[in-house]
Amino acid sequence: MLHQFQNHLSTHFPFLKGKKLLLAVSGGLDSMVLLHLFQQLDFEIMVLHCNFQLRGLESFGDQQFVQEYTSQHTIPFVFTQFDTEAFAKDYKLSTQVTARELRYSWFYEQLEIQKADYILTAHHADDNLETFLINLSRGTGLDGLTGIPAQNDSIIRPLLTFSRQEIEEYASQNKLTWREDSSNTSDKYLRNKIRHHLIPILKELNPNFMSSFEKTQSYLQESKELVDDAAVMVYQQVAKEEGNEIYFDLNQLLKLPNYYSYLYQWLSEFGFTAWNDIYDLVSSQSGKQVLAPEFRLIKDRDCLIVSPLKIELNQDEYPIESITTKVNFPLNISFSTVNTIEPTSNSTIFVDHERLEFPLVLRHWKEGDVFQPFGMGGKSKKVSKLFKDGKLSVVEKEATWLLCSANQVVWVVGMRQDERYKINSETKKILKIAIEL
Incomplete structure (x- = not known):
């Protein structure tokens, strides 16, 4: 696997060479394999660890494990602790969403503090499959079916092409130790239910399922690129940008047999989610509008106008x-x-x-x-x-x-x-x- 990993980095992430990399390490199997792989290669690395304090002493055991490992191998180490449950309660978010927000917020903060270039996480092919099935079960478009991106801004996921089985075999061959997260054995979360019950059946039905899934995702990604290209070309015919506003010509828009699909492509990046209201807006009277957190879409005669949500404030101090x-x-x-x-x-x-x-x-x-x-x-x-x-x-x-x-x-x-x-x-x-x- 080490040789395959090295070739994968050279082919898909050649820009990582000579850069300072922050590795997100929980202490679990996947992240310890990621860390060990990079230890065998010539990269400048630092380890980041988040203690979410969700599993009592077990969480602190994970922190101590990673800290002792990095100390033993003279690897720079930075950790943080979150009161995740208090944050989730305060902001009325789920524990999983809260942990993700806290984690990535801290990652980007460390990127600046440590003057590093990229953050690497240990997501692998089975994680990608689980995400695909979760999105499929909830209803999604192409974005949800194309899975976890290998790169998202400064976040790199170099293990995405490797399966959990390959990772386990590498750990066994190299006699690696890691921490088991007790919450992974529970079916409390949808992801665990899919991991424990659905995916084993799919792999039993088709021993080459992971390979087939990888091909399917590749085809879906190609389809998404075609859709994106089409959306850009039609946008140039229908939309006009003036300052901070975008004007969509309804006369041109309504000539399209599936105009609502184009509206989705163009408007989702602005944070709009009330799609039925947006589709109804096309035939509504002037002055009707739909709001997103930071933008508004308003019907104005023969146009739909996207503009920043301007709040008229008295700026006196x-x-x-x-x-x-x-x-x-x-x-x-x-x-x-x-x-x-x-x-x-x-x-x-x-x-x-x-x-x-x-x-x-x-x-x-x-x-x-x-x-x-x-x-x-x-x-x-x-x-x-x-x-x-x-x-x-x-x-x-x-x-x-x-x-x-x-x-x-x-x-x-x-x-x-x-x-x-x-x-x-x-x-x-x-x-x-x-x-x-």
Whole structure:
């Protein structure tokens, strides 16, 4: 397998040579094989490990295992720990989605911190098959059937052409050790059900199933490329771009026998999902619109117009000179020094006074605003993503204010405090900030 792997890298990822690579290593079979393969080759590597704290001591055992292995083999190692369940509960996301978001957010952060070039994960052919079947069971288009991409921006998946069986054989031949994830034995998750029950049947029916599946995916990818090319050619006939807006000529669009398929190809990248509403928009009266998180599609006579979701905001800023100031406009906010912390709420926060730089500023949020949500261990998040997670309407977004110190968000008022200003054991002066209703 090592020779095949080396040839695979030379053929499909020659640009990795001479680059600094970050390997995502959980301690499981797949990632330990990936790490071992790269140890045999001439690459500059560093290991990343995420501890999601979802399996108690077992999670910390994984972390210790990877840490000891990298120390023994003198491989640079960086790890992080997430309170995944708290994050999932806070943002009303599934545990799996939460773990994925936290993982990749941290990966990209490390890419910059470590001044590295690419992140490599250990996804393999069986993972790809599982993803295909999951998407198929839920209903999907070509995008969902073409599987996991071998490269997605800075993320590289060099094991995608290798099966789980090949990986297991390599591990056995090289006497590798790894950690077993106990959650993989449970049928609680759909992926595990497919892995344990459906895929063995498919392989029993056709011993060459993995090879056949690889061919099928190759054909689907070729079909997708044809569809993409057709969408580009028709787009040039139907669409006109003016500034930040795109105008679709309905007279030209309606000449197409399957115009809805083209609309899907063109609009999905903008985050639109209400497809039935979009198809109905074609025959609706002028002024009707469909919203995506950051864009709107509006019917205007003989056109459909895509434009950024413009929120008309009052950009005035209101300075707050000192804590003796009681703000009465645009919000009623009080500031007071206290000795103890009371139970917090959306309308009250407690901050370390010495971390603040006056004058504070009260202003509306802007696109691009970023803060570090309290309780998330210093992880950055766009304010717009906070709104999206909270399912705020356009009107609610327009009514939201930020309290800032030296251009840093202290409080998304009425929603979330920033981690950087929290009270800790070294705090000497506690400032209570509250909205007075």
